[in-house]
Amino acid sequence: MRRALLLPAMLLLLLPIAARADEAKPLADDPVLEKRVMALSETLRCLVCQNESLAGSHADLAVDLRQQIREQMKAGKSDEEIIAFMTDRYGDFVLFLPPVKSTTYLLWFGPFLLLAASVAVALLYLKRRRARAGDDPLSEAERKRVETLLGDS
Amino acid sequence: MTKFILPLILFVVLAVFLAFGLTRDPREIPSPLINKPAPAFVLPQLADPSKSFSSKEMRGKVWLLNGWASWCVACRDEHPVLLELSRMGVVPVYGLDYKDERRAGLAWLEEFGDPYALSISDTDGRVAIDYGIYGVPETFVIDREGVVRYKHTGPITVEALQKKILPLVRELQK
Numbered sequence: 001m002r003r004a005l006l007l008p009a010m011l012l013l014l015l016p017i018a019a020r021a022d023e024a025k026p027l028a029d030d031p032v033l034e035k036r037v038m039a040l041s042e043t044l045r046c047l048v049c050q051n052e053s054l055a056g057s058h059a060d061l062a063v064d065l066r067q068q069i070r071e072q073m074k075a076g077k078s079d080e081e082i083i084a085f086m087t088d089r090y091g092d093f094v095l096f097l098p099p100v101k102s103t104t105y106l107l108w109f110g111p112f113l114l115l116a117a118s119v120a121v122a123l124l125y126l127k128r129r130r131a132r133a134g135d136d137p138l139s140e141a142e143r144k145r146v147e148t149l150l151g152d153s
Numbered sequence: 154m155t156k157f158i159l160p161l162i163l164f165v166v167l168a169v170f171l172a173f174g175l176t177r178d179p180r181e182i183p184s185p186l187i188n189k190p191a192p193a194f195v196l197p198q199l200a201d202p203s204k205s206f207s208s209k210e211m212r213g214k215v216w217l218l219n220g221w222a223s224w225c226v227a228c229r230d231e232h233p234v235l236l237e238l239s240r241m242g243v244v245p246v247y248g249l250d251y252k253d254e255r256r257a258g259l260a261w262l263e264e265f266g267d268p269y270a271l272s273i274s275d276t277d278g279r280v281a282i283d284y285g286i287y288g289v290p291e292t293f294v295i296d297r298e299g300v301v302r303y304k305h306t307g308p309i310t311v312e313a314l315q316k317k318i319l320p321l322v323r324e325l326q327k
Contacts, residue, residue: 047182047287060252061287064278089285091185 037070040079044086045094053096184285184304191218191293191301192283199250199258199272206247206273211295215325217246217318218293219269219309220281222253223261225289231308235268238314244322248272251281251289294318296325 041054041062048059054066065086072082086094098104138146186192195207219235221228239246248269250258255274262272275281284293294303303321305313 050179061278061282064282068282088185089282090287091183091285093182 033070033073036073036079037066040069040073040082041066043096044083045096047090047094181306182287184301186285186293186301187304189301191295191299192280193299194280194283196249196273196275196280199248199255199262199274202255202274206271208299211247212299213297215244215297215322216270216295217244217322218249218284218295219246220249220251220275220284220286220289220291222251222289223257224253225251227308228290229265231290232265232268234309234311234314236266237311238309239268239270243319244326245270249280249284249286250274251286252276252278292318294321294325 038055042056044054044065046052046054046057046059046062046065048061049057052059052062054062054069068085069082072085077085083095092098092104098107100108191208193208195205198204198206221231235246238244246269248271250272252275255276258272258274262269284291288306290308292305292309293301294305296302302325303318305318309318
């Protein structure tokens with residue numbers, strides 16, 4: 001009796017796997033186009049789950065937007081035109097790679113500024129330390145002591 | 154003593170920036186549509202799909218476009234505020250029924266009340282994409298020239314209505 005129940009129970013355990021199986025959406029009839037769609041949607045942010053790309057998201061809107069990209073590519077639109085379509089509607093926020101413009105200068109060049117500033121500070125510090133070390137040579141007595149400490153044993 | 158002043162200043166500056174960051178809602182994305190012409194559309198009316206509604210009909214009027222759906226939970230929070238707004242009769246609210254089944258949408262309005270001058274069905278969500286809607290509810294204030302003047306993301310609160318939307322509408326209606 002128990003054994004008879006075992007098989008159905010084990011099959012039940014497989015259910016979650018079967019449920020996941022339908023997540024892989026069938027590719028469009030044109031694999032080349034689909035690759036282009038995915039490559040472009042990789043660079044666009046899903047507005048619903050903001051840290052995911054349009055390519056990786058299962059959100060309804062992401063599916064719709066991928067469909068938009070697909071249709072526009074089929075209609076012969078270039079990647080730039082499609083990106084413009086997206087930013088016209090959702091702003092630069094959809095781009096994972098923000099454009100270089102006056103409002104994003106700090107974002108783009110800030111890290112280099114910080115790096116340059118820290119290098120300058122480090123150089124200044126080292127220079128000062130070296131100057132201080134040079135100012136204070138060993139006295140004759142100290143030099144003798146060093147020699148006895150390090151000297152031929 | 155002076156040794157600690159610089160780190161202290163740096164810490165305070167950082168703390169101020171982080172504290173300011175906490176007050177901002179990362180879900181609120183600034184709309185690029187503000188002060189741009191509202192995307193034109195023609196969609197079937199929810200109540201009678203054989204009739205269509207064109208956004209051009211709203212030329213010369215200040216109006217609100219509110220994206221909603223029967224499956225949208227946050228829309229229920231917003232609904233009493235919209236009903237109150239429609240009772241005031243200050244500004245017409247048009248409902249964009251986003252990716253919804255017609256029957257479900259109608260039943261929802263039946264159950265909770267209909268604050269809309271008219272609802273239109275955006276079944277495939279394309280008009281919503283044109284408006285940069287990324288979740289319902291979202292509301293746009295559109296002026297007489299058909300220019301988007303304001304966007305509210307998420308449910309309209311009484312506070313947002315009183316402090317932002319109504320003053321703006323009155324200003325635009327002058």
